[in-house]
Amino acid sequence: MPASLRSFSSADIRERLPELGALLQDCVHDGASIGFIFPFDVAASQAFWTDNVLPAVARGVRLLLVAEVEGKVAGAVQLDWDTNPNQAHRAEVRKLLVAPAYRRHGIARQLMRALEEQARRLPRSLLTLDTRSDDHAQALYLSLGYVAAGSIPGYALAPAGGRLDATTIMYKQL
Template sequence: MSIRTFSAADIAERLPELSALLHACVHDGASIGFILPFERSASDRFWLHNVLPAVERGVRLLLVAEIDGQIAGSVQLDWDTPPNQAHRAEVRKLLVGPAFRRRGLARQLMVQLEVQVRRLPCRLLTLDTRSGDHAQPLYASLGYQVAGSIPAYALAPACDSLDATTIMYKQL
């Protein structure tokens, strides 16, 4: 397994695999901002119109985990913040493909993300996760603290309920 930073050119070149990763995670129930039905074209648009421009502008980092040359997971770090929050970055969209879970990839992606963030002037990381989700204990084990929870924060991917979110942070 290897983890590397993807450039805008890498995103464009590997778009089908990145789209497949996001598509598979959403269809597996991940609460990452999308609801069903979720088409591959919507996944393409996310990478091309949200992630790629931010990477090009130098305000987002995309780390990608590969196993045998195949994209297995990714995580993003977003530091496109207002001037009074230049010390803060947000962890976004930790994704591990369903076929690659239970191998420690999410943990390795998060550890590498923290290595990368230390090169920035950021000293505070924030994130949100569906309350009670399997990612929440992972974040806690990495030193993230719970700031609080917001009930009925987001529509569940299957559109059948409103899920609470837990806001977490880590001071570096």
Template sequence: MSATTVTPAITSFSADDLARHLPELGALLRACVHDGASVGFVMPYGVDDSEDFWRAKVLPSLSAGGLMLFVAREGDAIAGTVQLDYDTMPNQRHRAEVRKLLVHPAFRRRGIARALMTELERHAQRLERSLLTLDTRTGDHAEPLYASLGYRSAGTIPGYARAPHDTERFDATTIMYKAL
């Protein structure tokens, strides 16, 4: 596939949508982890692990109404996702967290991550969230993307998470934020 910028179709998935598309979402997550994405998982990482994540970690928050799941499609294929977690404490109702920006390796370098983040930010503003936070593996490909979208680094935490393919190595994470 070429590295062409496209305008993917982005929709907000409901809990029912997630349940209907569980195998596709599981395949997306698994492909990203196998490609080295540091999104919380280490190898070996199978299909059941991927679907369990969506079922146990995302579906309950989505059902409860404290999380939005945005899905980018190219044709019938799910090309990427990102989550907006706005289930915050009363003194934090002005902020939300960006979680698990995923773009399938076959669909990268097409503007999908940027389009997902733009849609997420639009909905965060609609929810009257004026501050977004996220963390990303220090030096990862996503870090410059976030910076280009206006996210600023608050700092790094060394040894934050195990590397997906080398469980003896601990990678640093960069905490980033953006005022909307």
């Protein structure tokens, strides 16, 4: 299932908002620990893209890289380099998302490799991220050369509530 990747502008975000909203909502409802809890409706999902991602993309401090399969949004990842002056060498990986129907086809790996190439061009030499400890995403990041710096217990409420999950802080030097 080959995916094509492209960077979304703020105009692309507005135009493809329903698809981006559906991607986020599908991932949250599938149990992804990416900052949201139930109930999580379409309005909340779309608000994330318009209120958080779009302004940063418009300011030129965040990249939204989108994977498309047969013209449909299948995944996305963000690179955030809105850092303090003493961190101009660093960027943060945010919200790696792959729609459940498109998982296990290498899309997440493809998105991450492209994101790293974009980071090198900025130039950024250190990437950081956090992920739910022992989640399948952690294994992906480790396989891509990210290093676990440590874990914080009870960091975030699980999407369905009822428990606090640990998070693992990771980094990769490019």
